[in-house]
Amino acid sequence: MPKQPLAGIRVLDLTNVLAGPYCSYQLMLLGAEVVKIEVPGQGDLARHLGPDPELNRSGIGASFLAQNAGKKSIEIDLKDAADRADFADMVRGADVLLENFRAGVLARLGFGWPRLRELNPGLVYCAISGFGQTGPMSQAPAYDQIIQGLSGMMSITGTKEAAPLRVGFPVCDTVGGLTAALHIAAALTGRARTGEGTFLDVSMLESAVSAMGWAISNYLVSGVPPEPMGTQNATAAPSGTFQAADGPLNIAANRQQQFETLCGLLDRRDLLDDPRFTDREARKAHRDELTEELDRALRRRTAGEWERILSAAGVPAARVATVPQAVELDQLEHRGFFTDLPFPDGSERVLKVSGSGVLHDGEPLRPSTAPPLLGQQNDERRTLANRWIGADETVAP
Numbered sequence: 001m002p003k004q005p006l007a008g009i010r011v012l013d014l015t016n017v018l019a020g021p022y023c024s025y026q027l028m029l030l031g032a033e034v035v036k037i038e039v040p041g042q043g044d045l046a047r048h049l050g051p052d053p054e055l056n057r058s059g060i061g062a063s064f065l066a067q068n069a070g071k072k073s074i075e076i077d078l079k080d081a082a083d084r085a086d087f088a089d090m091v092r093g094a095d096v097l098l099e100n101f102r103a104g105v106l107a108r109l110g111f112g113w114p115r116l117r118e119l120n121p122g123l124v125y126c127a128i129s130g131f132g133q134t135g136p137m138s139q140a141p142a143y144d145q146i147i148q149g150l151s152g153m154m155s156i157t158g159t160k161e162a163a164p165l166r167v168g169f170p171v172c173d174t175v176g177g178l179t180a181a182l183h184i185a186a187a188l189t190g191r192a193r194t195g196e197g198t199f200l201d202v203s204m205l206e207s208a209v210s211a212m213g214w215a216i217s218n219y220l221v222s223g224v225p226p227e228p229m230g231t232q233n234a235t236a237a238p239s240g241t242f243q244a245a246d247g248p249l250n251i252a253a254n255r256q257q258q259f260e261t262l263c264g265l266l267d268r269r270d271l272l273d274d275p276r277f278t279d280r281e282a283r284k285a286h287r288d289e290l291t292e293e294l295d296r297a298l299r300r301r302t303a304g305e306w307e308r309i310l311s312a313a314g315v316p317a318a319r320v321a322t323v324p325q326a327v328e329l330d331q332l333e334h335r336g337f338f339t340d341l342p343f344p345d346g347s348e349r350v351l352k353v354s355g356s357g358v359l360h361d362g363e364p365l366r367p368s369t370a371p372p373l374l375g376q377q378n379d380e381r382r383t384l385a386n387r388w389i390g391a392d393e394t395v396a397p
Helices: 019-029 053-058 081-093 113-119 144-150 171-194 204-211 214-222 256-265 269-273 280-285 287-298 303-312 330-335 378-390
Strands: 010-013 033-038 072-075 096-099 124-129 198-203 239-243 248-252 317-319 339-342 350-353
Touching: 010 019, 010 081, 019 033, 019 096, 019 124, 019 171, 033 081, 072 378, 081 113, 081 378, 096 171, 113 124, 124 171, 144 171, 144 204, 171 198, 171 204, 198 204, 239 287, 248 303, 256 269, 256 303, 280 287, 303 317
Parallel strands: 010 033, 010 096, 033 072, 096 124, 124 198
Antiparallel strands: 239 248, 248 317, 339 350
């Protein structure tokens, strides 16, 4: 069993769908005890999302199963006085409170930051929202698609003819969840020194713009707005997707030595003497012509063959995999990235869930229990609250 840096940390998770649950899933993998607080009879909206209608009707949709393993579920109605009292007791014993309501909703339910801090001065309160808790857009509703569009991300995704395009997965939700998890861990570390809690106001828009990195900084520094380039990398050439005999192949020969090695392996050393391709800037200016020349040579072998040949010679290259192909990669199996769990409905099906991508002392972090049914731990509500209140509130990560 690997070390769990957040063992002993108690998280109240009021979040729905993806950004918040993805954040608390990462905290759970790191050892935190995560209790989902769900609306009675409804629960997390993700319970009803996914490609399998039967699972959706059963409240264990694939979208929910993906990032809720290892957690507990308790139904609480924050509009009910008795439930609010139980929730307040849980807050007193919690280390982290995580929510992704629209700005101000939790305060209107009687649990704004002043009240939370009064209940638990050491609490780390993290609110994830589309635009943050302040500003002219703070009350606007937002989903991943909205943030992808407003951040500029869609404008540079695809080709000049096809853009704007949505990134093929909810990247802004995921980045927002990772941002929240990082700052929660940092706040817990700070609390270990000071004993004081923190209010974390996470903006998905700002997280997305930050994650766009060079696309933003190149414009801010150089005044050059980025453009959609399809499968090509704006910083270098040849760096992008090319065509082998049986399909696409990614090559990133970003350094001069890598380009020279590539030309030698393709038996196209003549390209090194072509003034259009002599250095990085020349190759970028003549990207289309270079791609045409390389594609012609690459069609002599399959993408898998070129991957082995080029990688062995120090030229980054790999096939373009489908999702079914990606999850079967030997590398992921070797690293223990996926964990098999029983399905929460008691059937004989096996649920495969993702890890964190980090080995701790050589071991992957894994959930130990299946995602919970709605209200699965309802009977433990008072027991849990009493245990948390009686626990050592100075537990540090």
